[in-house]
Amino acid sequence: MKDMYEPYETPDGRTIGGCLMEMKNITLKFGGVVAIKDISFDIREGEIRAIIGPNGAGKSSMLNVISGFYHPQEGEVWYKGAVRPAMKPYEVARMGVGRTFQNIALFEGMTVLDNVMTGRLTHMKASLWEQALWWGKAEREEVFNRDQVEKIIDFLEIQAIRKTPVGRLPYGLKKRVELARALAAEPSLLLLDEPMAGMNVEEKEDMSRFILDVNDEFGTTIALIEHDMGVVMDLSDRVVVMDYGKKIGDGTPDEVRNDQNVIDAYLGVPHE
Numbered sequence: 714m715k716d717m718y719e720p721y722e723t724p725d726g727r728t729i730g731g732c733l734m735e736m737k738n739i740t741l742k743f744g745g746v747v748a749i750k751d752i753s754f755d756i757r758e759g760e761i762r763a764i765i766g767p768n769g770a771g772k773s774s775m776l777n778v779i780s781g782f783y784h785p786q787e788g789e790v791w792y793k794g795a796v797r798p799a800m801k802p803y804e805v806a807r808m809g810v811g812r813t814f815q816n817i818a819l820f821e822g823m824t825v826l827d828n829v830m831t832g833r834l835t836h837m838k839a840s841l842w843e844q845a846l847w848w849g850k851a852e853r854e855e856v857f858n859r860d861q862v863e864k865i866i867d868f869l870e871i872q873a874i875r876k877t878p879v880g881r882l883p884y885g886l887k888k889r890v891e892l893a894r895a896l897a898a899e900p901s902l903l904l905l906d907e908p909m910a911g912m913n914v915e916e917k918e919d920m921s922r923f924i925l926d927v928n929d930e931f932g933t934t935i936a937l938i939e940h941d942m943g944v945v946m947d948l949s950d951r952v953v954v955m956d957y958g959k960k961i962g963d964g965t966p967d968e969v970r971n972d973q974n975v976i977d978a979y980l981g982v983p984h985e
């Protein structure tokens with residue numbers, strides 16, 4: 714296995730940057746259940762990093778540690794070169810960690826535009842007083858935020874539905890709106906929890922393209938959990954494999970695909 718601290722180049726010739734986040738010896742327990750056992754891995758700037766494994770392996774728990782929703786009993790989370798103390802999820806979001814959810818978490822009665830605008834909340838600095846009076850800073854802020862949001866709406870090709878209430882949209886489009894809202898916060902690290910779950914083939918192809926475009930165009934670092942192996946192997950620069958709370962593999966899609974431990978525990982291709 715490759716030394717995870719060594720710089721590396723992706724098969725398509727891109728150079729992956731420095732370490733953005735590092736999980737050091739993370740252990741997370743729920744009472745007697747050990748969901749994560751002493752796991753370490755890093756996420757580098759600009760890469761697409763997948764976390765895979767069978768059901769109950771601990772993937773969602775790991776994503777929740779990264780997003781600050783769960784606090785591990787042991788280990789350290791390093792972010793942008795410093796240990797991140799235990800924080801509330803909204804504080805972690807302010808530090809540039811955005812996410813989408815497995816079960817879509819949008820405001821169904823609100824329009825697409827308004828939903829995406831809620832993603833800008835972490836950037837709003839005008840006081841309540843200024844906002845109420847629509848004065849100076851509040852007005853400038855609102856105009857700037859709307860511009861940013863419109864750019865993202867164009868980028869994800871959802872202009873035609875910007876005034877449609879989210880509740881009326883098909884599933885695949887709702888997922889895209891959720892991606893738009895997460896992007897509106899301009900995250901340094903974007904966490905995607907099963908972005909393809911419940912999608913048909915065409916919707917998966919669209920979503921894959923948008924994830925790659927976001928990574929390419931905005932340089933957003935992405936960490937994702939996904940069960941569809943075709944998608945994972947196509948999208949990711951590197952993959953962490955978990956099983957029963959332990960890390961059993963870590964490397965490029967090719968390295969992981971050919972790792973006998975991973976094959977035995979998860980991918981299920983017979984020994985030669």
Ligand SMILES: Nc1ncnc2c1ncn2[C@@H]1O[C@H](COP(=O)(O)OP(=O)(O)OP(=O)(O)O)[C@@H](O)[C@H]1O
Nearest residue numbers: 743746747748766767768769770771772773774775
């Ligand atoms: N809030 C919780 N309270 C108690 N146990 C939990 C909690 N969340 C997860 N677990 C347990 O931790 C282990 C890992 O679960 P987790 O949901 O992280 O796995 P997963 O790999 O994401 O699974 P899936 O692919 O099915 O979503 C499981 O045994 C699960 O039952």
